[in-house]
Amino acid sequence: MTSVRVDLSGHSAVITGSTSGIGAALAEGLAANGCDIVLNGLGEAGEIEALRARLADAYKVRVLYHPANMLHADQIADLIAFAQKELGRLDILINNAGIQHVAKIEEFPADRWDAILAINLTSVFHACRHAIPLMTAQGRGRIVNIASAHALAASPFKSAYVAAKHGVMGLTKTIALEVAERGITCNAINPGYVRTPLVDSQIADTARERGISEDEVVRDVMLYAQPTKKFVEYSQLVGALLYLVSDDGANANGSAINVEGGWLAK
Ligand code: NAD
Numbered sequence: 001m002t003s004v005r006v007d008l009s010g011h012s013a014v015i016t017g018s019t020s021g022i023g024a025a026l027a028e029g030l031a032a033n034g035c036d037i038v039l040n041g042l043g044e045a046g047e048i049e050a051l052r053a054r055l056a057d058a059y060k061v062r063v064l065y066h067p068a069n070m071l072h073a074d075q076i077a078d079l080i081a082f083a084q085k086e087l088g089r090l091d092i093l094i095n096n097a098g099i100q101h102v103a104k105i106e107e108f109p110a111d112r113w114d115a116i117l118a119i120n121l122t123s124v125f126h127a128c129r130h131a132i133p134l135m136t137a138q139g140r141g142r143i144v145n146i147a148s149a150h151a152l153a154a155s156p157f158k159s160a161y162v163a164a165k166h167g168v169m170g171l172t173k174t175i176a177l178e179v180a181e182r183g184i185t186c187n188a189i190n191p192g193y194v195r196t197p198l199v200d201s202q203i204a205d206t207a208r209e210r211g212i213s214e215d216e217v218v219r220d221v222m223l224y225a226q227p228t229k230k231f232v233e234y235s236q237l238v239g240a241l242l243y244l245v246s247d248d249g250a251n252a253n254g255s256a257i258n259v260e261g262g263w264l265a266k
Helices: 021-031 045-059 073-087 110-138 159-182 197-210 214-225 234-245 247-251
Strands: 012-015 036-040 063-066 092-095 141-146 184-191 256-259
Touching: 012 021, 012 073, 021 036, 021 045, 021 092, 021 141, 021 234, 036 045, 036 073, 045 063, 063 073, 073 110, 092 110, 110 141, 110 159, 110 184, 141 159, 141 234, 159 184, 184 234, 184 247, 197 214, 234 247, 234 256
Parallel strands: 012 036, 012 092, 036 063, 092 141, 141 184, 184 256
Antiparallel strands: none
């Protein structure tokens, strides 16, 4: 857990894709600072309920769960309406849900392209367009999009992901300009490699596409990209998030906090 502290009591947040990995860590970071939260994401019902109950018990905040699938616009609309109805307001929206597929462009399955664009990019559009009127009425809001170092740089064999994440960065900047005078900010956090289920599951595919071992993928592809030679820790992303959602973050707008060990400096 990060040492950064912000008083978020009385605030509420929706975090898409928060049943696993980065989203779960960001949700916990908000709850630990007093924020009521709506979890979202796929997974086994018992495990999701255990996560929900653990956060509610540990931090004495309201923790709800909504099962919206980011492939479906109507379910995303329902997720935002659910937060407003159950928690009475929506202060923070974190667009985090995402998937990955690693393959050569000429062999990239069209259905994987469509799903990655829908979940990683189009869902951000839908969630924002429903959240912004609520935030506008409140006169304050914070939208944080978990993009990626791949929002600003490419890697081979990740065509859909890189295209979607570059799109998220463009959408972030566009929304920031539109909401700038309403007390709302829209920013991105761009992580480098974080050791989550999403990353673990692409090690074997990357090894196959590049014709190298899985150990070589970790050392020569993933950590090669990051000059620190270290995976990004959850707490380092939570610290960046807490700055952006705080009052001190009011003039960070349309920007990105890159937490990628210097990858993008090269
Ligand atoms: P993860 O696989 O651990 O978690 C992904 C989350 O998204 C899960 O909660 C999953 O249930 C949810 N999700 C997937 N498809 C969904 C759908 N159709 N509807 C609703 N929820 C859905 O992955 P992660 O590594 O924690 O990734 C989280 C975000 O961070 C993604 O947007 C990813 O692109 C981004 N990111 C990850 C890394 C990394 O190294 N792990 C680096 C940069 C950016």
